[in-house]
Amino acid sequence: DGGITQSPKYLFRKEGQNVTLSCEQNLNHDAMYWYRQDPGQGLRLIYYSQIVNDFQKGDIAEGYSVSREKKESFPLTVTSAQKNPTAFYLCASSMSPLMETQYFGPGTRLLVL
Amino acid sequence: GNSVTQMEGPVTLSEEAFLTINCTYTATGYPSLFWYVQYPGEGLQLLLKATKADDKGSNKGFEATYRKETTSFHLEKGSVQVSDSAVYFCALSDRVQGAQKLVFGQGTRLTINP
Helix, strand or coil: CEEEEECCCCCEEEECCCCEEEEEEECCEEEEEEECCCCCCCCEEEEEEECCCEEEECCCCCEEEEECCCCECCCCCECCCCCCCEEEEEEECCCCCCCCEEEEECEEEEEEC | CCCECCCCCCCCECCCEEEECEEEEECCCCCCCCEEEECCCCEEEEEEEECCCCCCCCCEEEEEECCCCCCCCCEEEEECHHHHHHEEEEEEEEECEEEEEEECCEEEEEECCC
8 A cells, every 4th residue: 555654653752852753655756745733723834855865944944853865754853942842743745846736644743741 | 925714613513514614815826726634633635626717626525616716715515424524624735946835724623413
């Protein structure tokens, strides 16, 4: 089955700790995206990558970092600089950066201890 | 910048009722428009889309028509089911630095009672 997987489903972060959220896709898509969802709000773009070894900041990149070393993988690190990390994080991909339709993974819920 | 505004939720209906969720947008140019659905605890699924004015997107009994004159993309369904209970997001495509970005509305929570 082709699709996007995110792990873990739930993640707990201690104060001052960096945590990394995994996103993998086997759709052979070039572009990948990370969004943050807060209760009662729409999705906001954190980072996106149009191609391997390249990525750009989205609307709320502060306190986050990403890498894109492989086409299939786009991990997101929530750093200690992100003061309000509790949210639902969604990864998405599209066939190419110019293709408008994005396909989403099941999400990771990050909670702060 | 480009933006999307959805009707305030939550919306509660009885099974077999008619559904309308309003969505209006502000954009330069003519973006593509989307409706995504999110079931509890899950990611978003594409429900339907329209790429140009007067296009009608449809899927699973849901419909939405791209209205350029009113800058709207309202979601409708003639007879809702309990299984339609979810959060619905309206979105538009926005081209930024050579890539397509989605701009989302705040979402509308729909609950269908049997």
